[in-house]
Amino acid sequence: VVHARHLMMIAGPFMVLLGRAGSLIFTTPIAMPGRSVAWNIASRLAGLVVLVAFGAGFAVGIDRVLLRPHQDYVRADTRSLAQNVASLTGPDDVVLLPYVDYAFDHYFPGPARVYHVETRVPDEPLLDWLLPYIQGAKRAVLIRWVDAYSDPRDMLPWLLQSNGRLERRFWQAGRWVSVYDLENPIVIPALEPADVRIGPLALRGVGLPHRAVADQPLPIALRWEALEAPGLPYKVSIQVEDPSGHVVAMDDRVILSERDPVDAGRWLPGLVARNYYLPTLPPGSPPIRYTLAVSVYHGDTTLDLLDPHGAPAGKRYRLGDITIEPGREIPSAYAPETTMTPMEHEMAQGLVLEGYHVDRETVQNGGALAVTLYWRAESASLPPYIPEVRLTLDGEIVAGHKGAPAYGEYPCDRWRVGERVIDRRVMRVSPDAAGGVAEIELIVDDERVPLQNVVVEKTDRDFALPAEIDYPMEVSLGGVAILRGVDIGRDTASPNEPLRLTLYWEAISDEPPDIDYVVFTHLLDGERQMVAQHDGAPADGRWPTSTWIKGQIIADTHELGFLEREYAGAATLEVGLYDPTMFQRLTTPSGQDHIVLPPSVTVMP
Template identity: 30%
Template sequence: DLAPTHPLTADLAHAALLCGYDIVGEPRSGESAEVAVWWRVLNRPDRGDYGPIARLTDPWGFVWGETQPFHYPSEQWTPGELVIDHLSIPVALGAPPGDYLVHFSLYSPSGGSLLPVLDDADRYAGTYVELPLHLARAAVPPDIADLDIRSRLDARAGGLTLLGVNLDTTSARPGERLYLTLFWRADEAPLPDHDVHLTLGDRRLYAGAPVHGTHPISAWVAGEVVTDRYAPRLPRDMPPGDYPLRLRLGDLALDLGVVAVQAIERIFDIPPISHPLTTTLGDQVELLGYDLSAETAVPGDTLTLTLYWRALTEMDEDYTVFVHLVAPDGSMTGQRDNSPVGGSYPTSLWLAGEVVTDAYAIPVRAGAAPGKHRLEVGMYVAETGARLSIAGTPDDALLLQTVTITGP
């Protein structure tokens, strides 16, 4: 029987069962990654325009290529059929050689939605499946004119040239990422190793070999062009002001631009809370309590829930808060899932000890049945669905209280 060379199993919303994938040929920088994805149709989804979308992503989350063909939409699917879908993903010029992931999903343009990945217990487990592959260096160096360099520098450092830089972040809050791309060329080889040093004012943002320490200069070949992307976080305690961004590599020292660090108003005192609690989520965050606008509601009402969080540590993860109103039969009566403070203040910006007030408007479903409905909250990683653990709960969802739904 035919079978993929890289078998795996992933359930996409009970509509498609991913069986595995093949890598066709050798993916190369600046060319394409050819991937054949095997999946079996389980059921037709709710929309007829679902189709594959695949992104070539490095271990640090940068996307180096994407394809979204529309050659076999879900309106043509037949339950039980096996689909072997050949995807050609263009790879950006200068993409460093190394290990990458193809993030494979099924996407509906009309709904702007991705089919969720479900785990063995039918719980949400993210919106994509990871398909590992290795990218080889370019067979021929790219033409420099074809690179997307916005600021040409052509600065020489021994047998190395910094062709240019793209500074994508010129204003940020403490804790936010600074996006920067350096474009290098090895004019000769072999070359001695040198570390890249990036500083903002007197604060160190990065020190290490290029490509996050995975592609040292001594491994480069003559003529090789390396697109070297960075996204360091600004120190969370950095005062507001304008700071020079500087690069140093060996004898090369350059100012790359100025970054404005914005002020953040932080609160460390606990405000009055009508329902105080002390619940820890994964040793990362403490829920201090909540306020609720009403304990009874009718279908079509909107409840306002205010949560009070305290950071126990600094977090690199941007957690998503879930607020669920669950009917006695387990169906969802009302729901809000988003980053804290309406998406404007992600957890990665919080300082240890900081108190964050976080309000949610929860619409009660028009057809909600009368009875006592559970109000549950928690936090999870949006990419994987993994929740922060809460002791004493079966599914890491904290029951705040019940809300009584009465007839309209």
């Protein structure tokens, strides 16, 4: 932005130009010996044009700067920002700026101490230098200028959030201002050692918050190492999941190095860097137990977690569980982006349903249907209400969920007046349900309210094995299924085309599993190194394990893509099931976490 004072350096030439224009207009006669009348008239007109252009420009400037100021033409009011920050701080407080701001320094009257923090250096020496300066401070104000590329990994917000509470955050004078109330002594949180390989990267350290509050960001630190040159600017996704595995918050960021931050696409092997994440739960999230997970991706491709043998072991790594405490502030509304059908209906005395959301309009019999209820407490000391959601088809209840809100972990009698609570419930539709239009209804005590209709699709299930299977088998996995056989069609494979096989599973659990397990299919060389693989939901997602009913036969086809194209020789096929959240494999009665298939495959050069 160009301020008016910046034009002072060209004021002299402007005065000369205006003087000459005035001279042409007022001192040039129409008739002058030796010069044509046309030339003199043109000189006067040129001077007039200059004066008119200057006057018009001056008028526009006065209008845009003084009469109708616009942010594109007015310099940010740093003076007001400095005065505002001074009103928020005292002599025991600090103001941190990860850039040089001469204007703020000039206008800031104190008495808080101001420190300019150079973040383009390694984290450990920077934190060791900064800690003595902020030790003992009761409040820290962090100012970040959008035009300055500083602290892109959010190291300073992570440090302050780990040692205090974000009281407010606002935008002023082209800067984000975050105000933290600190808890002393201020410490640098330690990272727990980790050894998790994800593609070309390794997760070497994990730092989770020692205390988590519902209305505050969750400060998380991860230490990454490049085992080989990644070659791509990978992103990390931190997911916060509720007890049902539903993602309620996430924070996705490009992995950056510490010094002169560059993305992973330009990392060399051996480079190590901390990165920081601050996922925030949406307003109304109940104070219960959540799970933190991490994945690494680029575009639409998510990297595999690798076991010690280099075999894929899922797409996400579970960092740990955290229990959220109730927030100090009660949210005045749900987030504007909340997907909700408004209701505003009092279901019981003091218990208001603001709205609801159903995750799908069509569900298969045996499938899951999630209904999210958005509650508000209109009075304190509510009774421990037990809401119930039902799915009714032709007068028959085909699915239901009854219990205290928030998976039973946050009952109504713990709510504060005015509190809003998100209550997600997952119903399992009966595998025997007929097809048709079903009604979702909500019941609290004697109050019954219809919500909306969904279509239940009756699916055709197989309960008999094919008459012929290439390799019949009978190996059970974790009480969930028995592998009855495999079709492979050929005993040779080429790296130039996928290796196709079909597994035949029989569901043996009395009730459908709560977990949608993933099938892994691996082709290994003699040293158990991965040659080809495919991981995916059974039957390409048509039959997730949570829909299996006892006795059902699932034909599950996989096409293994080759990872090692130079290998030739004998290879072994192994398959199994694993929990994609916990990354735990189901085991056979002998304790093995995989099943070796009988056909031996020869990979041709």
